Amino acid sequence: AQSVTQPDIHITVSEGASLELRCNYSYGATPYLFWYVQSPGQGLQLLLKYFSGDTLVQGIKGFEAEFKRSQSSFNLRKPSVHWSDAAEYFCAVAAGGSGNTGKLIFGQGTTLQVKP
């Protein structure tokens, strides 16, 4: 069965510092991988996605993520965090290719707090 693990429930970083949020997935075939961000009281916004090709993907707001098949990971990174990045971050996986129903399996989320 598909599953997603975000090992860090809560992360605090200083403004301007670099950020890495971890995501590990379990899926037998080719996965589609996503990172979503949820600001307080808001819906989910797609930051970036990986379907195939270049394993380093660029997203909005200066975020990037790297797909590492050997480690079943899809970690999210940002070189310099801004106070406005404080939010909840969700990693998600969906079945890729012809088996794709669009069903997203989400991780537990990581709460990012940014210190001034």
Next chain:
Amino acid sequence: DTAVSQTPKYLVTQMGNDKSIKCEQNLGHDTMYWYKQDSKKFLKIMFSYNNKELIINETVPNRFSPKSPDKAHLNLHINSLELGDSAVYFCASTSRGRETQYFGPGTRLLVL
């Protein structure tokens, strides 16, 4: 120019009541979803419709009944509301390839 909209945004009701949440998308998508986000912020899919046909039906109490009158709308009706139904319900939609889902703002349901 809202892409995926939900009404109402907030819903406070008593146990045992029946309520509906509406979702509309103007993106021309043919597949729509309902997700539930619990108090621990865990997101889980509930249902999915493609061209008004149910394609995903997770283990959800049959008190929950989705209805899709057309491709642009997917409503969620909940009978006999229980305390445990309190959550944020998100609607989402995607196009034919089902690769990227666009989420609505959520409906915050509180059952007293």
